[in-house]
Amino acid sequence: MGRYKNTLKILREIALEYGTANQPDLASMARDMGRVVHQESQVLSNGLAPLRGRGFERWLLAERKDPDISVLVMAWPPNYLTPIHDHAGLWGLEVALVGALEVQSYSRDPVSGELKMEGRDWLGQGDGTWFEGVDTHAHRCRNLSKHDTALTLHVYGGDLTQYFAYEQEEITGRWTSLAQRSAVAGRLPA
Numbered sequence: 001m002g003r004y005k006n007t008l009k010i011l012r013e014i015a016l017e018y019g020t021a022n023q024p025d026l027a028s029m030a031r032d033m034g035r036v037v038h039q040e041s042q043v044l045s046n047g048l049a050p051l052r053g054r055g056f057e058r059w060l061l062a063e064r065k066d067p068d069i070s071v072l073v074m075a076w077p078p079n080y081l082t083p084i085h086d087h088a089g090l091w092g093l094e095v096a097l098v099g100a101l102e103v104q105s106y107s108r109d110p111v112s113g114e115l116k117m118e119g120r121d122w123l124g125q126g127d128g129t130w131f132e133g134v135d136t137h138a139h140r141c142r143n144l145s146k147h148d149t150a151l152t153l154h155v156y157g158g159d160l161t162q163y164f165a166y167e168q169e170e171i172t173g174r175w176t177s178l179a180q181r182s183a184v185a186g187r188l189p190a
């Protein structure tokens, strides 16, 4: 258990250290985190095992004010698919800890509200994807496994409790936005 807690501590420290700038070097943060995740893949998989089989949950690993940052671990049930959603204009980074995730990125026209798909990333263990703090970015994520819970690490440039989800009306093709609130299941390590 000591090594598991220490691994979480190292990941938290990387996030807090890089997260001091207004425009953090997210590529370097992802690279440093990926290295730790690769080295400690089994430790993380064992330590985070209690988070599996519980449904979609967000667990808080660290938070700080000024400069604002939050670090979370998320659990994704098999096949789980999020709506297309934004991140309230915060910068963000996500790294796969256990399992694999597909991330579809969208850009949102601030005038018309239309969303356009920009690309797709597949994140295996230790892979990361990130976005700058802009209002026009949105994405949706899917657990690629039909059988296993996926676990990911998320770093945001602030507290992401309120954001918007986007849906396209089938008949008119018009995009609508729905205000969302996200809950935290608890703090890690428990």
Ligand SMILES: [Fe+2]
Residues within 6 Å of the ligand: 085, 086, 087, 139
């Ligand atoms: Fe997201």
